[in-house]
Amino acid sequence: MAPILEMKNITKQFPGVLANDDVNLSVEKGSIHALMGENGAGKSTLMNILYGLYSPSSGKILLNGKEISIDNPRDAIDQGIGMVHQHFMLIPALSVIENVVLGKKDNKKIIDLKKDADAFVALGAKYNMKIDPYALIEDLAVGQQQRVEILKAIYRGAEILILDEPTAVLTPQEVTELFKIMNQLKDEGKTIIFISHKLKEVLTICDTITVLRLGRSQPSVPSAGTTREELAEMMVGRKVILNVPKGEYKPGENVLEMNNVFTKKGSGSLDDVSLEVKRGEILGIAGVDGNGQDALIDAITGLTKVTSGTVKIKGKDITNASARTILEQKVSHIPADRHKRGMVAPMSIRENMILVSYYKEPFSKHGFINWKFVNENSEKIVEQFKVKTPNIDEAGGKLSGGNQQKMVLGRELTRDPDLVIAAHPVRGLDIGATEYVHECLIDERDKGNAVLLVSTELDEVISLSDKIAVMYEGRIMGVLDKEEFDITKIGMMMAGHV
Amino acid sequence: MKRKKGLIIGIVALLVILAVGLFAPENISSTLASFIAQDLRIALPLAVAAAGLVYGERSGVLNLGAEGLMLTGALFTWLGTSLMGGNPWLGSLLGMFSSFLMALLFAFLVITLRSNQTVIGVSINILALGLTSTIYRVVQSMEAPVYNFPSIAEVLSKLPVLGPVLTSPTETGVQLAIAGTSTFGNYLNTILSQNVMVYIGIAFIIFLQFVLFKTDLGLKVRAVGEYPKACDTLGINVFRIRYGAVLFSSLLAGFAGGLLVLDIKSFAENMTAGKGFIAIAAVIFGKYTPIGALGASLVFGGAQALQYLVQAIGWKIPGDLMNMIPYLVTIIALAGFIGKTHKPAASTIPYTKE
Ligand SMILES: Nc1ncnc2c1ncn2[C@@H]1O[C@H](COP(=O)(O)OP(=O)(O)OP(=O)(O)O)[C@@H](O)[C@H]1O
Ligand SMILES: [Mg+2]
Numbered sequence: 001m002a003p004i005l006e007m008k009n010i011t012k013q014f015p016g017v018l019a020n021d022d023v024n025l026s027v028e029k030g031s032i033h034a035l036m037g038e039n040g041a042g043k044s045t046l047m048n049i050l051y052g053l054y055s056p057s058s059g060k061i062l063l064n065g066k067e068i069s070i071d072n073p074r075d076a077i078d079q080g081i082g083m084v085h086q087h088f089m090l091i092p093a094l095s096v097i098e099n100v101v102l103g104k105k106d107n108k109k110i111i112d113l114k115k116d117a118d119a120f121v122a123l124g125a126k127y128n129m130k131i132d133p134y135a136l137i138e139d140l141a142v143g144q145q146q147r148v149e150i151l152k153a154i155y156r157g158a159e160i161l162i163l164d165e166p167t168a169v170l171t172p173q174e175v176t177e178l179f180k181i182m183n184q185l186k187d188e189g190k191t192i193i194f195i196s197h198k199l200k201e202v203l204t205i206c207d208t209i210t211v212l213r214l215g216r217s218q219p220s221v222p223s224a225g226t227t228r229e230e231l232a233e234m235m236v237g238r239k240v241i242l243n244v245p246k247g248e249y250k251p252g253e254n255v256l257e258m259n260n261v262f263t264k265k266g267s268g269s270l271d272d273v274s275l276e277v278k279r280g281e282i283l284g285i286a287g288v289d290g291n292g293q294d295a296l297i298d299a300i301t302g303l304t305k306v307t308s309g310t311v312k313i314k315g316k317d318i319t320n321a322s323a324r325t326i327l328e329q330k331v332s333h334i335p336a337d338r339h340k341r342g343m344v345a346p347m348s349i350r351e352n353m354i355l356v357s358y359y360k361e362p363f364s365k366h367g368f369i370n371w372k373f374v375n376e377n378s379e380k381i382v383e384q385f386k387v388k389t390p391n392i393d394e395a396g397g398k399l400s401g402g403n404q405q406k407m408v409l410g411r412e413l414t415r416d417p418d419l420v421i422a423a424h425p426v427r428g429l430d431i432g433a434t435e436y437v438h439e440c441l442i443d444e445r446d447k448g449n450a451v452l453l454v455s456t457e458l459d460e461v462i463s464l465s466d467k468i469a470v471m472y473e474g475r476i477m478g479v480l481d482k483e484e485f486d487i488t489k490i491g492m493m494m495a496g497h498v
Numbered sequence: 499m500k501r502k503k504g505l506i507i508g509i510v511a512l513l514v515i516l517a518v519g520l521f522a523p524e525n526i527s528s529t530l531a532s533f534i535a536q537d538l539r540i541a542l543p544l545a546v547a548a549a550g551l552v553y554g555e556r557s558g559v560l561n562l563g564a565e566g567l568m569l570t571g572a573l574f575t576w577l578g579t580s581l582m583g584g585n586p587w588l589g590s591l592l593g594m595f596s597s598f599l600m601a602l603l604f605a606f607l608v609i610t611l612r613s614n615q616t617v618i619g620v621s622i623n624i625l626a627l628g629l630t631s632t633i634y635r636v637v638q639s640m641e642a643p644v645y646n647f648p649s650i651a652e653v654l655s656k657l658p659v660l661g662p663v664l665t666s667p668t669e670t671g672v673q674l675a676i677a678g679t680s681t682f683g684n685y686l687n688t689i690l691s692q693n694v695m696v697y698i699g700i701a702f703i704i705f706l707q708f709v710l711f712k713t714d715l716g717l718k719v720r721a722v723g724e725y726p727k728a729c730d731t732l733g734i735n736v737f738r739i740r741y742g743a744v745l746f747s748s749l750l751a752g753f754a755g756g757l758l759v760l761d762i763k764s765f766a767e768n769m770t771a772g773k774g775f776i777a778i779a780a781v782i783f784g785k786y787t788p789i790g791a792l793g794a795s796l797v798f799g800g801a802q803a804l805q806y807l808v809q810a811i812g813w814k815i816p817g818d819l820m821n822m823i824p825y826l827v828t829i830i831a832l833a834g835f836i837g838k839t840h841k842p843a844a845s846t847i848p849y850t851k852e
Contacts, residue, residue, distance in 0.1 A: 074733025089728035103732035
């Protein structure tokens with residue numbers, strides 16, 4: 001069968017970064033084609049070129065064997081190419097249907113939203129998706145927003161659908177739903193390009209896999225018959241340890257202690273939470289997203305008001321203390337939403353590196369920032385955590401998704417913490433980096449520090465934690481010891497059954 | 499539900515106005531009528547400028563140079579009208595064109611070159627003040643008549659068939675036929691006897707509201723001010739929309755400046771005296787909608803019209819104090835309002851493609 005899409009000898013040079021280096025990609029019609037590779041390997045860049053957002057420095061694109069030129073997204077849409085971006089391209093203040101019709105070429109001057117809404121709802125029903133077309137995007141959960149993005153692309157007549165890391169922010173249930181939709185689209189003869197860092201997912205859903213390494217494409221392989229280990233090695237260029245070994249579990253005194261904590265009523269607020277995390281221990285928080293994990297972290301880090309109960313760190317009562325006071329107790333915080341809380345996108349990497357400590361010696365003296373020290377320190381972190389960037393003056397927002405995460409991690413873990421609070425620390429990270437982060441967290445534990453790990457990836461929680469607390473509707477359903485770790489049991493507790 | 503609140507306030511206000519006209523004693527009703535008439539007259543230029551600025555703001559460009567654009571429009575409307583034998587229509591065209599050119603400079607600097615909008619906006623004001631004052635000093639000796647737009651009665655009287663029914667002649671011209679029929683007739687006459695531009699202006703503002711919320715173009719304008727990158731991925735030309743919105747709003751700002759001139763039939767240095775800024779305040783107070791901006795302008799205009807009300811009632815309040823009121827009301831309105839309204843998310847942030 002002839003390929004529907006071919007990208008030939010694509011090269012893209014950004015100032016100081018060769019993001020794509022003579023890349024070749026050939027995609028069969030009606031297949032699900034995986035694009036994999038480490039953070040910064042150039043996956044998003046390649047797809048943005050296909051979608052007309054970036055223009056390639058050289059190379060050509062063939063659709064059904066004919067060379068086409070794609071100068072902007074409009075051309076791509078006209079050619080039947082749709083893309084769901086790594087960071088959603090939806091306008092929060094507008095309604096679902098307004099987002100769907102925005103910029104559509106066949107819109108009348110006066111738009112009939114009702115007509116489009118009806119057609120959109122009908123399209124959604126076909127894929128078993130129920131979405132209120134008049135709801136505002138900002139009121140939708142991430143999973144729903146993603147469904148809007150997918151339907152939006154199909155509604156515009158996409159035959160080739162690019163999904164850039166669609167599962168990074170989804171819960172396991174939502175991933176299952178997404179895969180159903182993808183298979184249905186495939187059965188209809190649509191073609192999907194799927195980007196993911198998760199080996200298991202790729203091997204389940206995809207037909208063919210192309211790996212990018214350091215901007216260059218490796219020969220494609222069929223997913224049938226390929227193992228996780230082989231795939232990992234293709235991406236990283238060396239053997240990867242998928243399960244990091246840990247030292248013996250030797251718990252010390254309590255670092256974090258929460259007693260009967262409640263937070264302001266609302267969805268996902270804390271409801272009588274008591275927890276402790278000891279030195280030399282990783283406590284994993286398992287639970288479906290939105291069941292109080294955010295409030296839990298906010299209550300500990302001083303970002304939300306605790307209405308009753310106490311939070312103690314190393315025996316000191318820090319209930320409702322300011323965020324700075326809490327961080328100064330040697331608490332490191334790796335937030336769930338790095339864009340909102342972890343970094344300032346337009347600021348340079350070196351500025352992002354001192355967001356927490358800029359006012360302290362040796363970062364500054366008498367109110368003046370010691371740039372010499374800051375620069376050296378930032379260079380060191382960038383190197384240690386393998387943040388891929390031309391230099392530390394690059395804006396944080398220009399980094400690839402995974403590298404932004406490494407930047408935040410680097411800053412937080414080099415602050416010599418006693419307590420590490422990590423929310424979804426490997427979200428969007430490639431397997432090499434995931435391995436590294438897991439090593440770091442285990443290293444903190446083995447050094448005798450306390451780690452609170454929040455993750456919706458059950459596999460991750462189980463393999464890293466010494467104890468697991470399961471959260472449901474703002475309550476702790478129970479704390480399990482290592483011997484009691486059992487996927488079915490945890491799954492039941494996550495759904496609210498004790 | 500939220501949108502309805504404004505509508506309800508509007509309907510209640512209209513009913514109160516009607517009730518006062520019907521049932522209040524003559525001295526009260528005539529005082530109120532002239533207050534409303536003054537309010538409309540003062541609010542018109544603010545509302546026109548603000549309704550235009552809504553478009554710029556919605557597309558993500560905060561034009562602090564509105565004051566300068568109005569001032570430029572004012573001078574050139576005066577010049578144009580004077581040179582064209584007093585014709586306000588042609589004069590206004592020149593005023594709009596001058597403001598357009600000024601806005602072109604602004605747009606190029608802040609959209610294409612991505613300069614800081616606040617700095618450039620303020621510079622535009624300084625530039626306009628210097629430019630208009632200089633030109634005015636050169637040409638001020640020009641003695642030429644300036645006429646305002648015709649009143650509604652004058653326009654109606656020219657209608658075939660309906661003309662004589664709706665209007666009646668007086669010694670100096672025409673008036674609305676309802677004048678002099680009863681206390682209520684006089685009351686309505688005072689309120690309705692407006693410059694025809696008040697009617698056209700209000701109709702146009704309603705039209706702008708419709709375009710912003712019901713058309714493809716309006717949707718694009720709103721989207722670009724929220725998340726330009728997302729618009730880019732949909733094939734919308736962010737730069738074109740922003741240029742369009744800013745230049746369009748400059749036409750209205752220039753026209754609004756001209757209205758100030760036509761109202762007093764002469765130009766004076768720095769005659770806008772902060773009206774551009776009040777128009778920006780009206781945009782915010784009006785929740786970034788054209789009709790909201792009209793409502794806000796009526797509130798601010800009312801604050802100024804209070805002077806006439808106070809005079810009519812005969813209270814002795816120092817004039818300087820009265821002059822402060824509109825600015826005070828603006829500050830209070832904004833202080834109580836900012837934060838409660840949704841500002842376009844990409845406001846004042848320049849857009850880059852890669
Ligand atoms: N607009 C840009 N300007 C400069 N450099 C860029 C730009 N966009 C991407 N890069 C660089 O190009 C490289 C490839 O980035 P890209 O986003 O394609 O990676 P990716 O494979 O999608 O990674 P991830 O898995 O982390 O999302 C990175 O080194 C990144 O820093
Ligand atoms: Mg990417």
